[in-house]
Amino acid sequence: MRTRFISFLVVAALLTLSPPRLRAQSDTSLKLGTSSQAAAAHFRAGVTDMQNISFESASAHFRMAVDADPNFGLARVLWAAGAPLPADRLSQELDRGVADAMAHGSSNEVLLARAYRASALGKADSAKTFFTSAAQAMPNDRLLAISTPGGAFAGDAKFFRDAASRYPDYALVYNNLAYAEWFAGNRDAALAAAKRQAELIPTAPNAHDTYAELLQWNGDFTDATAHYKRAASLTPRYPEAYAGLAEVEALQGHYDQARAYLNQAIANAWDPAEKVSYMRQIAGTYAMEGTSSDALLKALDAAAAEAKAAGDLRQAAIIYSQIAGVHAALGHSDVAHQFVQTATTTAPTAPWNVHYFAGVTHGMLKHWAPAQAELAKLKASTGAPPARVAALEGYLLTQQGKPADALTVLMAADTTDAIVINRIAEAHAALGHPDEAAKWYNRINSNYAVSLLDFTNVNARRRARLAVAKKQ
16 A cells, blocks of 8 residues: 655666667666676566565565675665665665665766665755756656655645646556545545556556555445455565455454455565564454454554564564553553553664553553653654644543643644544543534544554544444
8 A cells, every 4th residue: 555655766767667769868877787687687677666666576676686796786775775674784785785886886876876875864855966966867767857856756736747747658657646636635536546557557566556545545445445456466466455455344344354354464474574564453453343452452462572573673662552551441550551661661762652652551540740751752752743742632631621722732733633533522522512522523434544553543443433323
């Protein structure tokens, strides 16, 4: 699934995979820095998957290219940029890839290797500089033309409309245009763009997945299901299509079927981290369903154990903090505190999510001092979304009998975010505004962009559903 606006794609049209007409226009196409036919073949297969937005398969091909030629620098950089590597290993592989490109590759290959290293390390300004230089060195490349200005895929709907006019047969433009139109509020245009992408590359799984996702968001579950199933049937394997099918089923209250699809996603996962994410989504179905705390805790426990076994301590820490919240909701104060402590100490640095869920946990137990301490840590955390900060602060204010103050905080946040909407509704309910609360709850219930991986999203949906049912 899903919105794939990342710079990982920029190399995809720079190779001899370009149509002959475009190749003939310029002698600036990228020359591969390997003499191994096997390495070149796997690299080109990876590039094809990149243009079709099948990144996991692309990464696998780049890995095989490196295995065939360990000195193929750009292949190493692209593999490392897309692989689930710890930070120290990522830096080592990227540095070696750039060094190998400098020793064995062309000047254009070095430019791209440096660009991808910068991008993978989060150095956006450096990445933009290198990508801009690459675009100037290879002026006939259409992917560089649509991705370099403003950073890769940072254009708005108008930007991608113009790109579609210039490159009407280039499928990737329509993937980005579809999402840009949707977020601009142009649903019909978004669906038309997604449909066009599927028409241009009908054998690419992501094209059908994108179309299915927008159909789902539009409430057309029947057609969404058909395109998700189409995506799941194509190669390379595309486990996200099963996750999409699970979302459609969960939205219709078919939780057992949703879990069945997620088990298929697990069976087709590309790596342990992806498997853990689908296990977390199974837990999400139980949270959204809200019928069995035991089943929810069992699912979370299984996901945490799998994450820890895979060495993915960040995901494990997040899951432990979610387990703490479930125990707090059940009134298990001592157990909740134990899991907060476990979550805080599992990863070398606690992710922002841990502070969010720890704050909610303490708030449910009415332990205000530690709750405020977690709010302060959340505000100071790198990468903490402002909507989550506002949601936690608003929740704590409402729980402490200050719903009017909570509304001041929440209404200044992203009021399209499900958990923010949920907390706004709760604040109105606490103020004795049942009709206004119902309006906000209905915004959640009528929004079909569910994320089963987002524990706040599924819990907000359960609370909204129950609140509306209670009022009726």
